[in-house]
Amino acid sequence: MINRRLVLAGLAGLASGSTLPRFAQAQMAAATGMINAVEFGLQPGSPDDQTAKFNALLTKASAAGEQIFLPPGTYIASGLQFPAYVNLAGMSGKSRIVFGGRNGLISANGADHVQLSGLLIDGDDRWLSESVRGLVELSNVGYLVLDDCQIIGARKNAVDLFKCGGRIERTRISGATDAAIFAADSTGLRITQNEISDCGNGGILVQRYEQGRDSTIIVGNRVEKIRADAGGTGQNGNAINVFRADNVIVSNNVINDSAFTAIRGNSASNLQITGNNCTASGETAIYSEFAFEGAVIANNLVDGASNGISMVNFDSGGRMGTCSGNVVRNLSTRGPYPGTFGIGIAVEADISVTGNVIESAPLYGIQLGWGTYMRNVIATGNIVRASGEGIYVSVVKGAGSAIISDNIIQDAKNGGIVGHSWADITVKDLTRKGASDYPNLILERNVVS
Template sequence: MLNRRGLLFGATGFSVLAPTIPSAVLASPMSQSGTASRRGAVDATTFGIRPGAFDDQSRAFSRMLQSASDTGTPVFLPPGIYVVSGLSLPRRVWLSGVPGATRIIYGGDKHMILADDADRIELSGIVFDGASRWIDEPLQGLLHFRRVRELVMESCDVVGSGRSGIALERVGGRIEHCTVSRAADAGIYSIDATRLNISGNRISDCANGGILVHRWQTGDDGTMVTGNRVERILARNGGTGQFGNGINAFRADNVMISNNSILDCAFSAVRANSSSNIQIVGNSATRSGETAIYAEFAFEGAVINANLVDRAANGISIVNFNEGGRLASCSGNVVRNLSAKGPYTPAPPGFGIGIAVEADCAATGNVVENASLYGMMIGWGEFMRNVVATGNVIRQAPTGIAVSVAQGVGSAVITDNLIEGASNGAIVGFEWTRSVTGDLSKDGVGGYTQLTVDRNRAS
């Protein structure tokens, strides 16, 4: 859970409203064609709403949206700047504007927009500007949607929120082709979703997280997070991974995270915590401060496939068998350029591990290059069971594959791997952090009958 903390960015005055939309823009062909393209839509100006006015127009907005909800009528908001505060949406809203030209700015009183117990909310083509102003507890977002059966947000911009950009509680529907930037917490923060789609969005410059898919208690969530660009995510609240992640699933089962481009996150590009049946597929993770892709703690079932990781402290970690983390497939990933440096002083064995797996896992067909510690780590102390590592290519890691041989470990099969440039050994047995064998690829497994090491090529 995100920490409900105060404003991280300095509040700004109404000077941000100064650049009003010129009258020529208000009467532009774009405005006219926008109205014409929404046949049957009510023009907001007929309710006395005035583009470019400096006074708060929340009451007029409320009357307009309630009337439109009662009659089932869409509303078109012409280009211009509108100031609102404390706006609560009725059960049905269809509000559209001209992308980039229709701008609603938060006036700073209590909250900006709240929808609670609604049937359908559809917003498109609108810029929502929080002006970095304070948002009252308990609301968590500039746009806060609670118990909305179907939310549709398309082609909207959400900027400068004093908390999260978009906060969702028990919401279904979709958020597509939107931009969320400069949020003081997360870009998009979802709790207890009902089959939500988050796709094709751009999330950037947020202080504590990019896209968060959380649940109060572990359960089926089903959110799909696909095709988003997530960039420059900080961890202003500190910690060792609670914040600073590009995409984060927590207690959320059956979530798919695919084909996202994720750059410059303080911690992980993708972090799944206690989330079973998670799919992390086809993502690009560049310059992650800690572990780029994580499946951790109490999960059962993870597919981590065809991801590209470049520059991180650790590449891919599928771990915490001690907490029940088990059952995974890790295949076809490319992991490269891993550093021993991270955002905090790590516990042993440290940073610089390409791929780490622990229990009931097949790691096949991966390529790891330039890992500063281990190319692959199989198990940690006594926590290793039923691991197959086959057909992997590992280049330029001091230890190619580190496999646990501590007392109580289960079985591992390590075959048909190609390992190049491992100065400390291609395949080495460890008891926790201490190496206790020679190179198993040359010397054989000896008395470690739980291991099968065969047909590996080391050079």
Template sequence: MIKLLSRYGTHDPLSTAKLSRRAFLGGTVAGSALFLSGTPGQTAIQLADLRGSMDASELGLVPNAGDDQTAVFQRAINRAVENGRALFLPAGNYPVANLRFPSGTLIVGVPGRTRLIYQGGGGLLATAEGVSNVSLSGLTFDGANQTIGDHTEGLLHFVGVREISLTDCAVSGSSKSGIVLDRCSGRVSQCSVTGAAEAAIRSNEAMGLQIADNVIADCANGGIWVHRWKEGEDGTIVTGNRIERIGAKYGGTGQWGNGINVFRAHGVVISNNRVADCAFSAIRSNTGSNVQIIGNSCLRSGEAAIYSEFAFQGALIANNIVDGATTGISMANFMDGGRLAICSGNLIRNLSAEGPYPPQVSGFGIGIAAEADTTITGNVIEGAPRFGMLLGWGPYMRNIVASQNVLRACGTGIAVTVVEGAGSAVISQNIVQASQKDAIVGYRWLDKATRELDGTRDWSHLQVSDNQVSA
């Protein structure tokens, strides 16, 4: 990343618009040194990228001009691309709209101080479609909450771009989504997206995408969406992001209001994110097979913190922290084909029985819920007011193993379905302490149907053994 140290003294910081390209490349800016961060290899690449760059002011693009700069901005972009050079934008405000970025676009600004302000009449970036190698760094894109046209879904909209790179950019005030990427490959990293009226970052049918180390906050309907129009392999990696305060302005029962949302996309990796204060789920995967949800911190979710639901086949949910939610982790909808999961090493606590809508099915206040072909091992659950674990629902249970978990101070430690037609479950070597009602019991839908379970004498589909129960 390019960083300008603030040693301007009595100089106006915006006077960088008057700096020559020679001074910029020479490494001194009005008495300020130019530093390139990163490894020596990365620095060499950055220097190579910037060598021979074009200063926007040399092309007539003046920062802080009062009139619309779209035409001259577009000419500057085109000129830099035609010459195979980077375009450097000095600090300042640039009023623009409906820009297009051709293949080979490389624009570098001063992080936090080079601002492209949307003037209305379409979109800030109308489209970058069917191009390759577009790189934007150190730019702020301000939507100013202006109306965005019907032809685009976000303030920045990229379609079919091969190797998009957005780094160290800021996107704010979009009246739709912040960044939309349709059928794109590349990387969005170390950016901030705030105040979007829909989602912060929305990917559709990615072709090899990484969304990493971004800060996302105060968006009205979603944080990061990884969607596909048709179910299929996707492989997007979502890692190291900080996501906070995501609303559900459009209402519903979970399609909006999620920090990270996967829909119809298979093979997605969601790891090491911090997701807090979402109206619904911190992480929600709907019909996402082979999803990995690993090492995330999920705080104060308004509904289930981590959800793998509907027609998924394959979910690995491990080593996450859930503190505050109505349900900790749910792996559900065997009726619709939801099956095949590993749930291990998670810490779940401080759950609530009060949800964002009237309770449905089994209600709220559940630590872990699972239905089919799932192992649940090595988890610690404390303070689930209804059930520490809910195994199966009605006849929808098959091949569940719940072993070596700690369940403390829950309403009922473990509830398992005993409805006719339910498949097998093994419940063994768990510690159940200080349950308010029962330790391990059978349920028929919403009604308790057994005494405390120990052994399989009454229910041939259950093996319950070697559990440690204490007051």
């Protein structure tokens, strides 16, 4: 019979900072029906590389369909090859797997089920081999569970996934030189309630190598301090980046201090970006750009960025969406490269801009179109305060239709609603002259003061 009091006593001792006694390790593993890794030869705290013993244990447990308990301590390993079934659990913050420096640390290809919980996975800032993409590199895994883990010190990506389904949740990732999570061609992935910080080139990256349905859910994460060490004009430095992946949800994330974008959707159709809190973005805070069709950007807060929200690139097929209920404020004309900055919300084709509040956009509060790249846009019921121009609208020959109605524009230093030919001002104030010269425009019931 399991002596649960002994197990609890061991856990209490661990909580106070002492090492879990060996008898308590065995009791705990037995009580939960796990294999105790120590009983099969692994030695916590050993200075030796324990890869061979670890791989043998993984193979044995996989064949029996059993879970492994990794007692508190440090285990040095390189090249752990996960078999078809892996269920490896540790004591949160105490069971530490450290990369020994040869090739990579953890990999799997074609596994049915991989579950890691309560582990501290430490890359020790050691270089990975050229062929290795991430500290934890998994391909074609039917169902992945990464829960309540911590991953630190990864060269390249901390977690690199290809054609994987499952969930990554309640996990802390910091110090990756590339991205915290890179997920390509996913098969039903959920990324929720993670804490990501101090990464060199990206936070959460979801992409497909060919455009298609992806359906990844990215909800409730905290992402901060994302740099762009590899440079560029937006391919790096994004807290959350969705590329060529359709039907993705990005919701209720808290994002701070990204070198470029808090949330960037590039060629991502049917993308929903809702309820996110985005502060201190170095470029455009929220993007839906290039060849997208169908995007919903709603109820987000943007405070501090070069541009607020952009739904653009009609020239590349970017069209169709709604931009509603967002708060955008404290923008800057300074950006990470030469460009046009200081715009609250910019849209181009088949998009409704409704019920947004924009304050302190030094160039334009709302930009409707760019030259001939404007079709079927609506700006209604918005509040624009303390901007350069309140609303920019394209009036060049060949521009499509726009309805601008029921907006309140206050303290627009360079005009309330201004007609543009590309960057040049054509009509200083359309509310005074009227829009009769431009049959593609309808302006009604706007208040400019």
